[in-house]
Amino acid sequence: MNPALRVKGLRKMFGGLVAVDDVSFDVQEGEFVGLIGPNGCGKSTTFNCISGLLEKTAGTVEVFGKDVTDMRPDQIQKFGLTRTFQHTRLWREMTVIENDLVPPRNQFGKSFLDRMRALLLPWWNPNEEERLERAYSTLDQLEVPHMAHNLTSELSGGQSKLVDIGRSMMGVPKLLLLDEPVAGVAGPLAMKIFNNLRKMVDETGISVLIIEHNMDFILRQGVDRIVVMNEGEVLMQGTPDQVKGNRAVIEAYLGAAGEEREEEE
Ligand SMILES: Nc1ncnc2c1ncn2[C@@H]1O[C@H](COP(=O)(O)OP(=O)(O)O)[C@@H](O)[C@H]1O
Numbered sequence: 001m002n003p004a005l006r007v008k009g010l011r012k013m014f015g016g017l018v019a020v021d022d023v024s025f026d027v028q029e030g031e032f033v034g035l036i037g038p039n040g041c042g043k044s045t046t047f048n049c050i051s052g053l054l055e056k057t058a059g060t061v062e063v064f065g066k067d068v069t070d071m072r073p074d075q076i077q078k079f080g081l082t083r084t085f086q087h088t089r090l091w092r093e094m095t096v097i098e099n100d101l102v103p104p105r106n107q108f109g110k111s112f113l114d115r116m117r118a119l120l121l122p123w124w125n126p127n128e129e130e131r132l133e134r135a136y137s138t139l140d141q142l143e144v145p146h147m148a149h150n151l152t153s154e155l156s157g158g159q160s161k162l163v164d165i166g167r168s169m170m171g172v173p174k175l176l177l178l179d180e181p182v183a184g185v186a187g188p189l190a191m192k193i194f195n196n197l198r199k200m201v202d203e204t205g206i207s208v209l210i211i212e213h214n215m216d217f218i219l220r221q222g223v224d225r226i227v228v229m230n231e232g233e234v235l236m237q238g239t240p241d242q243v244k245g246n247r248a249v250i251e252a253y254l255g256a257a258g259e260e261r262e263e264e265e
Pocket residue numbers: 014017019037038039040041042043044045046
């Protein structure tokens with residue numbers, strides 16, 4: 001069986017800077033995988049290359065066995081890939097529920113029957129009620145149903161993240177890429193969101209690749225596997241137990257923490 005995602009020899013240069021350097025990893029169908037690594041190690045750039053936003057310098061990307069290396073984001077989405085961004089992109093003049101009702105592009109295949117109905121009965125939208133219900137239940141799951149009718153411009157950074165996750169789940173993705181979805185979200189709720197994602201993976205068989213900056217946190221969230229990046233490369237991949245206590249991983253994180261402290265001084 002083809003993996004949900006296969007990244008092979010991915011390389012991305014920005015001018016002379018090698019942001020992603022020969023990165024290879026798979027995400028199997030029904031697998032929940034974490035992508036971690038110090039700030040600036042190339043995690044978001046890897047997502048941008050996978051989802052077709054950035055042209056790759058080298059390497060290939062396959063989604064459910066389809067080579068999508070040179071495809072545009074909207075073409076790749078058709079194969080079931082949905083992603084969120086590290087910096088959320090919401091419509092600030094719209095309410096939370098309105099934001100979650102805007103489908104990520106090309107995610108709703110219309111059946112022949114639905115198309116005929118739309119043609120004959122233009123006022124009748126059979127999906128609308130169901131989608132509204134889904135949107136509300138997603139907000140319930142994320143524990144923010146009370147915010148449904150707030151303008152997103154009134155939300156905190158963490159709350160915006162939740163609306164964004166909700167939106168990405170509306171399109172029934174088969175492969176979901178989440179870029180630091182719980183950054184700025186309070187600890188207990190962040191854990192619940194991971195729990196819910198785990199449940200969603202187990203119940204629906206979708207595949208999730210999630211970027212998380214906090215290593216201690218992700219080690220305790222029940223992901224199946226973790227890919228650790230450092231300075232553009234894959235440092236190691238394995239189960240949380242294998243990653244925990246790995247010397248190279250600890251050193252990469254300590255080194256990065258040291259550099260961040262120096263920058264602050
Ligand atoms: N559009 C861009 N142009 C130039 N450099 C970039 C761009 N995007 C990211 N970079 C650089 O690439 C490296 C990796 O960045 P990024 O993928 O955002 O890291 P991470 O998500 O792991 O924090 C960093 O050095 C960053 O400054």
